Amino acid sequence: MTRFTISLIIVGFMFVQLSNAEIDPQSIVGAWLFDETNGKVAQDSSDNGNDGNLVGGAKWAKGKFGNAIELNGKDAWVTVPEIGPLEDFTLMKWFNSTGRVGLWRCFFNRDGWAPGFVHYQFRPDNKMEMAIHSNNPVRHPGWPDSDFTADKDILDEWFHLAVAYSSNDEEVRVYFDGELDAEGKWGPLPGAFGPGRIGSWSGGGREWEGLFDEMLLFDVALAEDDIQMLMDNGLEATLAVEPAGKLTTNWGEIKLGRTQSR
Numbered sequence: 001m002t003r004f005t006i007s008l009i010i011v012g013f014m015f016v017q018l019s020n021a022e023i024d025p026q027s028i029v030g031a032w033l034f035d036e037t038n039g040k041v042a043q044d045s046s047d048n049g050n051d052g053n054l055v056g057g058a059k060w061a062k063g064k065f066g067n068a069i070e071l072n073g074k075d076a077w078v079t080v081p082e083i084g085p086l087e088d089f090t091l092m093k094w095f096n097s098t099g100r101v102g103l104w105r106c107f108f109n110r111d112g113w114a115p116g117f118v119h120y121q122f123r124p125d126n127k128m129e130m131a132i133h134s135n136n137p138v139r140h141p142g143w144p145d146s147d148f149t150a151d152k153d154i155l156d157e158w159f160h161l162a163v164a165y166s167s168n169d170e171e172v173r174v175y176f177d178g179e180l181d182a183e184g185k186w187g188p189l190p191g192a193f194g195p196g197r198i199g200s201w202s203g204g205g206r207e208w209e210g211l212f213d214e215m216l217l218f219d220v221a222l223a224e225d226d227i228q229m230l231m232d233n234g235l236e237a238t239l240a241v242e243p244a245g246k247l248t249t250n251w252g253e254i255k256l257g258r259t260q261s262r
């Protein structure tokens with residue numbers, strides 16, 4: 001096969017995949033693409049104004065799509081304003097972990113710990129935990145008998161994690177690199193994300209060491225297809241091929257111009 005034919009096949013495949021998109025931009029609660037190159041604000045690319053603020057040694061670095069946020073595992077995180085409670089949600093991101101294996105390491109934790117608060121983190125046993133205070137604790141993803149374990153093999157590489165939850169259906173699904181890894185009945189509380197921190201917890205000692213990119217929060221439990229599309233293409237490219245009808249009403253609300261990094 002010639003190179004040209006191969007390219008055509010690849011383009012054709014991408015088109016088919018992308019045209020299945022059913023992501024409604026209005027379901028985006030926060031989209032931290034971390035594409036800035038300077039400054040102390042991690043812009044929320046949705047119209048919800050959930051901009052993050054860089055704290056301590058948080059800095060911009062090369063990411064999976066454009067730039068990423070790099071945290072040092074000590075005094076660096078990104079604060080987010082009040083978000084939620086959300087009855088249904090999907091939270092996903094690309095991450096590159098560079099240390100602190102065997103310690104608590106936060107992806108995204110609501111400040112404090114009280115009914116309805118989300119704590120989404122790696123546990124000291126290196127399992128991913130998605131906890132909502134006062135939801136059935138024994139069944140939450142990451143409880144000691146959970147299937148999902150991240151060990152030191154994940155160090156220094158980019159991986160994608162997504163959690164889709166519906167308090168209405170009392171169901172949770174965990175996707176690792178776009179593949180369903182674990183699912184279960186879990187509920188019934190909505191989850192509150194902010195005020196909170198990306199890469200840390202207000203209680204201290206749980207800082208992330210490494211990078212995050214394309215941290216996306218939706219107020220729906222997305223299907224596997226949608227999660228894979230966002231994982232593979234990033235938010236900007238995924239929304240760019242949305243069916244016109246859906247897009248025209250919402251496009252103006254999504255601030256995807258990466259003016260600072262291009």
Ligand SMILES: *[C@@H]1O[C@H](CO)[C@@H](O)[C@H](O)[C@H]1NC(C)=O
Pocket residue numbers: 061070096097098156157158210211
């Ligand atoms: C992960 O991050 C570290 C620290 O910035 C970097 O050295 C490494 O190359 C990254 N891994 C990948 C696969 O980009």
